[in-house]
Amino acid sequence: MPELPDVEVFKQYLDATSLHKEIDRVKVHSTQVLEGISATKLRRRLEGHTFESTRRHGKYLFVRLNDGNWLVLHFGMTGSLKYFKDLDKDTPHDRFLIGFSNGYHLAYDSQRKLGKVGVVDDVKKFIKEKDLGPDALDANFDMRAFEEALTGRTATVKAALMNQQYIAGIGNIYSDEILFQAGIRPQTRVNRLKGKNLERLFHVSKEVLRTAIDCRADPGEFPNSYLIPVRHKGGSCPKCERAICKVKVSGRTAYYCSHCQKKP
């Protein structure tokens, strides 16, 4: 689930629940999710501190501590945050649990353990080391930057949109939605897209991601014209009602409408 819109919603959730509260207990249930830090060190970095603010870049969430360091959260393919009071609730995969002095907890859930948790002192440096491209919703990420990110690529447009080094934040699900709304098939090579199509793709990308955030990344709230709610076997196109096609594109499962999305 966790692509840019989902992570943005997690950010808003963390902002609304977990800022300015003293952290008095940290438990690491799975060290596999830790990156560049031991459980002991992570505990030491957090206990006695507070979260002050958050930032997001692509699919990464950064939480600033009152000592200036940042907790980094990445959610992998299955991950989420949950704030709650009573333990032994329904968070069977909480790999990492924060206890606040008010008696509440924040659980970092990562069922498949493909997420990552760490602490860094410099977000910019982290982004550079990970070689992440510009955030897809950054105001500075304009048409010019979009063209620059994709120009000369021979990859499929789906793979290019999903490549975090080119653009940060778009994953398998939202690339399908963007391409559906843009009327472009996922197999199309990026270098075949010119002028108008590229511009359309750019605007649609922004639009889809913003809309998803407005809908709290909940497919149940998405507009009727969206692919995601019917993106499964047996789904039919919200525009023409024909059956949705499922294919592998650049190693990932892609869904599209063969009638509404033009052949490359």
Added chain:
DNA sequence: CCTATAGCCTGACGGC
């Protein structure tokens, strides 16, 4: 330089 692919993990689902 580039793109494509296997593997990391766990759990849900469908077919036999």
Added chain:
DNA sequence: TGCCGTCAGGCTATAG
């Protein structure tokens, strides 16, 4: 019912 293969919304290392 039970077992087994397949697949899942991410990323990385490695091969071509």
